[in-house]
Amino acid sequence: MDGSTLRGMCLDLPGAFEDFPFGPEASVFKVRARSGPAKMFALSDLGADPLSISLKCEPALAEQLRAAHPEITGAYHMNKTHWNGVRCDGDLPDDMIRDMIEDSYDLVVAGMPRRDRESLGWTRLAREEA
Secondary structure, three states: OEEEEEHHHHOOOOOEEEEEEOOOOOEOOOOOOOOOEEEEEEEEEEEEEOOEEEEOOHHHHHHHHHHHHOOOOEEEOOOOOEEEEOOOOOOOOOHHHHHHHHHHHHHHHHOOOHHHHOOOOOOHHHHHHH
C-alpha cells in the first residue's frame, strides 16, 4: 500500500477531509460536523517509510488486534488505550486496513450529535435512538 491509496481510503468516507495542524508531513483525517468542531479519526505521515497510520479503536478490540498482529501497536504520541498504530507495509491485507479506518471513523461519528450523524448519512445509531 502507498500513501495515495491510504489517503483515498480515508477521504472516501462521508464528510472526511485532510488537515495539517501538526505541519505539512502529518496528514490528519477528520470528519466535519455541522454543529461543532471536526473530529480526528486518522493520522499518518503519508510519505514515511514504512508507511503507518494511527486509528481510533475500542480498547478491548485494540488489545486483541495487537496480540494477533505484530504490525499493530499502541499509536505513537496517542492514548494507547484508544489508538492503534498500524504498519501498512504489505503484511496486513488492504481490506483489513480499510475496515480499521472505517471502524475508527464510525467510533468518532458515533460520538457526534444525532443531527451531525444524520447529515453525514450515518443513521445506524440515529435509528436506534428514534
